[in-house]
Amino acid sequence: MTVLDRFLKYVTFDTQSSEETATTPSTPGQRVFAEALVKELEAIGMEEISLDEHSYVMATLPANTDREIPTIGFIAHLDTSPDMSGKDVQPRIVTYQGGDIVLDAEENVVLSLSMFPELSDYKGQDLIVTNGKTLLGADDKGGVAAIMAAMQYLKDHPEIEHGKIRIAFTPDEEIGQGADHFDVEKFGCDWGYTIDGGQIGELEYENFNAAGAKVIFKGLNVHPGYAKDKMLNASLRAIEFASWLPEGQRPEHTTGYEGFFHLTGMTGSVEEATLSYIIRDHDRKLFEEKKELLRTLVDRMNEAYPGCARLELRDQYYNMREVVEPQKHIVDLAFEAMTSVGVEPIVKPIRGGTDGARLSFMGLPCPNIFAGGLNFHGRYEFLPVRSLEKSMETVVAIIQLTVDK
Numbered sequence: 001m002t003v004l005d006r007f008l009k010y011v012t013f014d015t016q017s018s019e020e021t022a023t024t025p026s027t028p029g030q031r032v033f034a035e036a037l038v039k040e041l042e043a044i045g046m047e048e049i050s051l052d053e054h055s056y057v058m059a060t061l062p063a064n065t066d067r068e069i070p071t072i073g074f075i076a077h078l079d080t081s082p083d084m085s086g087k088d089v090q091p092r093i094v095t096y097q098g099g100d101i102v103l104d105a106e107e108n109v110v111l112s113l114s115m116f117p118e119l120s121d122y123k124g125q126d127l128i129v130t131n132g133k134t135l136l137g138a139d140d141k142g143g144v145a146a147i148m149a150a151m152q153y154l155k156d157h158p159e160i161e162h163g164k165i166r167i168a169f170t171p172d173e174e175i176g177q178g179a180d181h182f183d184v185e186k187f188g189c190d191w192g193y194t195i196d197g198g199q200i201g202e203l204e205y206e207n208f209n210a211a212g213a214k215v216i217f218k219g220l221n222v223h224p225g226y227a228k229d230k231m232l233n234a235s236l237r238a239i240e241f242a243s244w245l246p247e248g249q250r251p252e253h254t255t256g257y258e259g260f261f262h263l264t265g266m267t268g269s270v271e272e273a274t275l276s277y278i279i280r281d282h283d284r285k286l287f288e289e290k291k292e293l294l295r296t297l298v299d300r301m302n303e304a305y306p307g308c309a310r311l312e313l314r315d316q317y318y319n320m321r322e323v324v325e326p327q328k329h330i331v332d333l334a335f336e337a338m339t340s341v342g343v344e345p346i347v348k349p350i351r352g353g354t355d356g357a358r359l360s361f362m363g364l365p366c367p368n369i370f371a372g373g374l375n376f377h378g379r380y381e382f383l384p385v386r387s388l389e390k391s392m393e394t395v396v397a398i399i400q401l402t403v404d405k
């Protein structure tokens, strides 16, 4: 089976994850997919195949040499985004001739060049697109397919010398829980790579430091006709508080390495109001300063209105650069691997997080590598076939280069 065949098979599994259930995996479809992958791993001839209660799949390709070579791992996720249905995905391969691609003529869903100018990079290539009704699932079945096909390739080419290789497929990455039950010790790798990036060439080892904050305001409600000098309106205090945060540090005004405060939600009555924020910054010092600013502003509110405001602050994840940079050879190896298969590496900071970030802080340094798809999480998602093939070739090249190091 080619990497393309595998991909087209994997997207037929509905593995949309869900924020609503409190189980792992969050949806039963992920288990079904995991079980199917276990069968394929057996067919490939992998060893130490395991599927645990939370549907984490792990397997080993044993070393075929006696030389001392580090054990490295490759990781992809089973689920697709909760944002859009992944049921009855009907992929279509089109040879892109330029211009727009009509996905669904009836509903007039068009993958248009004006909306997605990056399409022009793929002129003359075969693109896998959706029928306009679902997402495609290249995030991250592209990664699963690349890893599976690479394992098959190495099995078929025993003349390629390699160390012990571990692979893992994880549930619920899209709801931020992919690392929750990941057994780093059992995985037993010196380092790893998630194959979960977007366009061809992507290589990422910097992500945000992240925290979630809730500011809760207590008011005092009395009959509005007799409220003079008595009423404290929690909603108004919340609005005032929100206006104190620097306007330039909002997602809509930031890019590159600029961090932000993002108001993700608000509720309010006279009696009580809450503001929910996420705080993001690549720089640890600026990240800490952002959290400190929230504390200072809460204090300021309480000076004016004693006992009015309360802050709940929780760190979510940290920038993996802290962990990966001291072992830069992990990134250099991926860079060299891409170059060796004719791919130009694009190294850029992630304006978000990855499972690899959390795994890095759990003891498994884990940069992220492209799986090739674009426009993730929606009906305009597409995957150039060549990019998928190059993702698989990059995995093989990393394994080969690890031997020579």
Ligand SMILES: [Zn+2]
Residues within 6 Å of the ligand: 077, 139, 140, 173, 196
């Ligand atoms: Zn993903």
